[in-house]
Amino acid sequence: MASSDATAVVDRPAHLAIGRVTRLLSEVRLATLALALVAALVAGTADGADLWVVLLAVPFSVFPALSWDARGALLSRSGILLACDLVTTVLVLLALSGEIMTVYAAATVALLGVLVGARLALVMALAIAMVLVYANALDATGTTWLVVAVGSLGVIAMAGAGSALGSWLRAQDVAAREAALAQVRRAATLERVRIARDLHDTAAGDLAGATMLSGTLLARLEREGADERTIALARQLDEACRAAHLDTRTALGELRRAGAMPVDDLVDACRRWTRDVGTPVELDVDPAYAEVDVELAGDVRAMVLELLENVRRHAGANRVEVEVRVSCGGLTLTVTDDGRGMDQVPPAPDLVADGHYGLQGIDERAAAWRGSVERGPAPGGGLRTRVTLALTPETVEAR
Known part of the structure; x- marks a missing residue:
């Protein structure tokens, strides 16, 4: 069972290392969208266009949350999807203003940091932070401005935090793979040694005995003057036994050598x-x-x-x-x-x-x-x- 688990870790796709955090951030974005939309509808500030913007943004969180294990490798490598996600984030921030959208912006930037690394995520974070400030600028007062400014700086910081988290998760996955690979190699080595021991105790011993008997039989037939055909058959039998014994010894050496450094x-x-x-x-x-x-x-x-x-x-x-x-x-x-x-x-x-x-x-x-x-x-x-x-x-x- 342990060997099977180790093999599963070795064969596991690399994108699964960030699967949990990717799903979590996607679910945070979905929950934030729902809360912001309900708040806007209750306040009467949302219109049909805002609803369409939200519906446009929902798939970019639903698909990673539901299908990351199967589609994560494709989603993380697609520059087009990442660019579209950035555009929809900007549209959502413009459509649904308020402090709650700072959470959506921070989750988006952290997700980008996990997926693409610090540099590209930082560029995207600056754009999102500027949109966040602009979206709240008309309604901002002194205290609100402080909240918006701090929130915008926090959004930018989330790019580095997401990148660091993604790097750590990938490093942990690599370490787990190396440990699992070492376990698989050790299990394979122990299995080879076991086979070599069993082969030595059974087939190798039997072939050694058969080789001695065939040699004795050939010598006796030659000594007693048997006909040439019988001696030829005995000689072929002796040669076959010796060859099989030599092959077995060679195989034993190869199996034993597998345990060496x-x-x-x-x-x-x-x-x-x-x-x-x-x-x-x-x-x-x-x-x-x-x-x-x-x-x-x-x-x-x-x-x-x-x-x-x-x-x-x-x-x-x-x-x-x-x-x-x-x-x-x-x-x-x-x-x-x-x-x-x-x-x-x-x-x-x-x-x-x-x-x-x-x-x-x-x-x-x-x-x-x-x-x-x-x-x-x-x-x-x-x-x-x-x-x-x-x-x-x-x-x-x-x-």
């Missing part, structure tokens, strides 16, 4: 390659890499190992540099060697045709993360491969 995992992979091949790898990893998604870290590790394997097979290099940098919204992996390089880097469509299946795999992994791959000569000779990835995949289904 991304930086430590990458360091361990480069250290193992250096030990096996003998070519030193200089690894430079951004500390922010420790916080990347587990799936992204797994793809980065796979790409590094594939590029190192290309160095081993083709480059004849004496040194390899691996650099990982994380920026706002993106990750850059750069692998540089001082080897022979490539006379001509084939274009992406020709990689498979030319037998570069590993390079094609790198391109496919990069595409899944909305990224790109650049290959070219390194300064001083050798080959440099730069992979740029987004921190979120192209589609959830693709992963």
Whole structure:
């Protein structure tokens, strides 16, 4: 249940962060309109034109109040709707004068601050405050002027208050998303470790036993002089058991590795390659890499190992540099060697045709993360491969 709740927070649309305050301010505007209209009708100062102005302004509060969850993203991004809301606010202030309309003006400016930020809301607040002063200027006396002036300054201040409230709510939503994402990652890691443990205790043990039996059977048949067809079948069985056992061990390693820290995992992979091949790898990893998604870290590790394997097979290099940098919204992996390089880097469509299946795999992994791959000569000779990835995949289904 906790994991499901965390996933819901991660997938929640961003506009919902300000949903409650948006609905509240819209309802305040509706209530203020109703009170001001009733007061004007009782006093006999309202006419048909004023009623039409109020009816024109009502939808700009009703729609956010009733349909923000479904339509909030559209409403908050529409400059036309915001401009029309400002115009109707000006018309309402001119049609229905009185202290109660100061509340309507303040709620409107606060709403604009929440939606569009301080700068634009302040410009709109100045216009609304000037209209508010003008609408009450004819009936103003000494005391009323003081109320109107203070109310107008308060309306302007509401632009900053609304903007600060919107920023705070969005920051809280981002923090909640990050915490939920961390919870989802932890749950996924624990699930992988559990699967690895169960796989080790069941299938891996059974395959290890089957491999020993198949090897024993093959040796006995060869020792007793069985016919070639029987020995061939026994050999195929032994090879199949060994391959299945090796695949299972590899899968266990991948599942166990999912619980490791991304930086430590990458360091361990480069250290193992250096030990096996003998070519030193200089690894430079951004500390922010420790916080990347587990799936992204797994793809980065796979790409590094594939590029190192290309160095081993083709480059004849004496040194390899691996650099990982994380920026706002993106990750850059750069692998540089001082080897022979490539006379001509084939274009992406020709990689498979030319037998570069590993390079094609790198391109496919990069595409899944909305990224790109650049290959070219390194300064001083050798080959440099730069992979740029987004921190979120192209589609959830693709992963």
